[in-house]
Amino acid sequence: MTVAHRPTSLGDAIRLMADPVAVAVAGCTDLLVADLATGRRHAAVVDLSRLPELKGVREDGGVIDLGAGCTFTELRRDPLVRSHLSSLAEAAATIGGWQIQNRATLGGNIVNASPAGDALPVLLALDATLVLGGTQGTREIAYESFHQDYRKTALRQGELLVRIRIPRPSSTTWQxxxxxxxxxxxxxxxxxxxxxxxxxxxxxxxxxxxxxxxxxxxxxxxxxxxxxxxxxxxxxxxxxxxxxxxxxxxxxxxxxxxxxxxxxxxxxxxxxxxxxxxx
Ligand SMILES: Cc1cc2nc3c(=O)[nH]c(=O)nc-3n(C[C@H](O)[C@H](O)[C@H](O)COP(=O)(O)OP(=O)(O)OC[C@H]3O[C@@H](n4cnc5c(N)ncnc54)[C@H](O)[C@@H]3O)c2cc1C
Known part of the structure; x- marks a missing residue:
């Protein structure tokens, strides 16, 4: 039987993720496909969809700060994304169909670590930084260093991807x-x-x-x-x-x-x- 946790704060989610069998779930559009293909079952899942810390797009001192839990529908409609990160808005609009865009998150696209993830080249081109949270605290890593090999990331056991920070491109930056x-x-x-x-x-x-x-x-x-x-x-x-x-x-x-x-x-x-x- 699978235990489903539905935390409402990042702190609670991180505590639940300290259990080595716990698996994070965002939109579940990758996880579901992988689990169906392999027949894999999880002892415990941690639903990230209620965490306010993973939501929203904001401007923060020259940085566009995106919640890892933002769906591609939210990103392609967001005024800050549309005016400053046009390449990300375009990528968001090409991911799956509308049903997938309504559920699939930017964080899931990153952590799933498929070499074909459509948002990922944008993060390289725009020099993104990832904010990761775990029991040891918060750390930042350049997105460029995050994907280390096929499906291998720098995420440590129990860590969550919390935010994606992109330096706001100047008005003359072409994307x-x-x-x-x-x-x-x-x-x-x-x-x-x-x-x-x-x-x-x-x-x-x-x-x-x-x-x-x-x-x-x-x-x-x-x-x-x-x-x-x-x-x-x-x-x-x-x-x-x-x-x-x-x-x-x-x-x-x-x-x-x-x-x-x-x-x-x-x-x-x-x-x-x-x-x-x-x-
Ligand atoms: C029909 C269909 C079409 C698709 N089309 C495309 C496409 O065109 N382009 C494309 O790039 N992808 C596509 N995908 C793949 C998928 O939708 C995306 O990769 C999506 O962004 C995954 O996000 P999610 O929130 O659903 O992730 P989930 O399935 O919830 O999670 C994926 C992985 O990331 C982990 N995870 C998720 N969020 C976090 C977090 N914040 N911190 C730590 N770990 C986390 C999970 O534990 C899991 O290992 C498609 C999928 C389907 C089913």
Missing amino acids: AFRKVGTREAQAISKVVVAMSASLADGALRDVRIGAGSLAPTPVRLRAAEGVLTGRVPDAAAADDAASAARAEVRPLDDVRSTARYRRWALGNVVRRFVRGIRA
Whole structure:
């Protein structure tokens, strides 16, 4: 039999999570699928949906601070997200269908640690920091260090992801998001890419590109970033960045796509991003 806990404060949730058999549940859209596939049963689940500390989007001294329990519907509708984190709003609108977006949380997408998680490249591109809470207290970790290997994260036993903090992009920061799947909607990504950059005197600065479904974890495309930094975003820069991106990844063939297609699509997305940059 499964014991279901429904704490109403983060402190209570953390105390319940100290039980080594306890499993955190947010929207349950990943957990349910995994449990059905494996026949796994849990002795104790801790429902995170009533924790006020995991809710809401707020602006906090130059940072957009997102609750790990925010659903993708909440994120894509939120005025702060729409005006400052347009790439996250776009990603939120491509995750599953409306029913999934109504339940699935940003925190679940992160902790589930699928390399195809659509919000994850955005967090790389926007340099997110994660706030984790456990019995030892609260700690912060750069999102870039969180996914360590396939489905392996820096989360310690019993810890919860509480908030996601993203430096508020300046008004001149350009952002883009693109998911490539088998069809326009309701598809798992073959390739998913997000980019942010700013323009100073016509040249690109602070270029960050995150990509998913290409490696055991989401990755930064550092070679492509390097090619673009200091360049005018013209057709030649777009082609060079596309070539660099294709050369720096080692995608796999799997049920969703071939490595060859992934590499080709990635280059096209990066090229299109750069060609779309406007001052
Ligand atoms: C039909 C369908 C379509 C989908 N389409 C997409 C898609 O297009 N793109 C995409 O990226 N994903 C997709 N998903 C996957 C899933 O919806 C997302 O990954 C979602 O964000 C998971 O969030 P959740 O709140 O449901 O997580 P849950 O299933 O509740 O949890 C997932 C994992 O994270 C842990 N967890 C959750 N929250 C926390 C927390 N705050 N602290 C610590 N641990 C936590 C849980 O213990 C569990 O291990 C789809 C799923 C389904 C069923």
